[in-house]
Amino acid sequence: MDLVIAKDYETLSEVTAGIVLEKMLKHRRVNLSLTTGNSPKMAYEILVDKLSKLQMDTSMIHYYNFDEVALKDKQYGLTMSGLKKALYEPIGVAPENIHELTIENYQEIDKKIAQVGGLDLVLMGLGEDGHFCGNMPGYTDFSKETYSIPVIPGDQMYESLQEHLGEEPGDYFVTFGPKTVMAAKHLVLIVNGEHKAEIIKQVIEGPVTEKIPASILMTHPNITVILDEAAAKSLK
Template sequence: MEIVIIDEPEDVGPLGADAIAQHVVANPEAVLGLATGSSPLRVYQELGARVARGELSLSRCQAFLLDEYVGLPAGHPEAYRTVIDREFCDLVDLDPANVHGLDGTAEDLLGECTRYESAIAAAGGIDVQLLGIGRDGHIAFNEPGSSLGSRTRVKTLTTQTRLDNARFFGDDFHAVPLHCLTQGIGTISSARHLVLIALGEPKAEAVHQLVEGPISALWPATALQLHPHVTVLLDPAAASRLQFGAYYREAYRGKPSWQGF
């Protein structure tokens, strides 16, 4: 797990975009894993700028979303497929037909989860997966107590997650769906490279547990400690609880220039 503490918030976008772009340059048909929320926005904007300048093309890539609310109709402004279209796909040259999401309105939700797992496998698996982290340590919608080997499934959202997400629903807690479909921790861990972004002091304890805590379902993101290729991009506030912060900075400064992410 590589920990990168970024002093200037504006550098999060370029560094995150570098991590994605290295896969696309190596394989123009790379399979991307997309996350919603505020953490990846700077990365999406930077990727959009590179595509606009002709420095990068995603036209041959495929992409898979991490999760989706249950019950929001297609086109709802806070359905995650709508959010990804607005915040990422509209900025780049990725073919919308190659962007795959979960159908939270499916009549057979369990069958939809099985279908999604099969679609990821048929695409050859995900090359690079963007992630955020919740203040309680959840990744995607794998709330505390989730199985660390879980696959795509239906989950019930915690009250805290619904309160956190109410800001996207006019601050109406009751408008936030109770259920979701989400890639499991086992599914996420099958991606070849994980890039997790955490910004702000409210994420500091979750980051501390992710990087330095014991592996536990109490903090689902700690399962990533077992993954062979994880990049964690942090601002100083999110890194403020790390015991070995000085070492992580030293290690990054001394990183060979050829190594990349």
């Protein structure tokens, strides 16, 4: 594990943007799987600014969404809509280079990723309950590849999603499983804020357990963990 402790969120974002940009500059096909949400927001703003100043061919950069929560009566789910707004549209990603994860294609995605050389980078955040991608405590099996979780009105998953999203979820939730993520060449986990200090301590210092799904990431041979000082405060 390569552990980077940044002074603050801005520095964390600069480091994160630099890692993603380095992958983008490879002179070959590059397969990226990037998170959405608040943690990478500034990193994407920095990345958009840097890319606007570079003259580079982006036709060989492909994007694979690693999870998706359907939203009721919406064209796009939570991840797709978030990434379109934060990154895909600002940098002008061609539609054919965006590989949306859906209930229709999730069973084939692992095979398709393997056929194009695997994922070069998976950039993830960390949930306060220890989840990564859509791998939640109580639902995670470390042996799983990409899988779906039914979302039924009134059940625990539905209620949890509705509370988290602030709007009504649709009828499915799909995610890269631990096995899919662990097959990537490079993992980057970004964590900021004092409210994440206790869970990142558990993730890094062990044990590896499905009760804290992200703990499995620490066994990857090439993982970079980027924390701000607030998130790192409880580490030994």
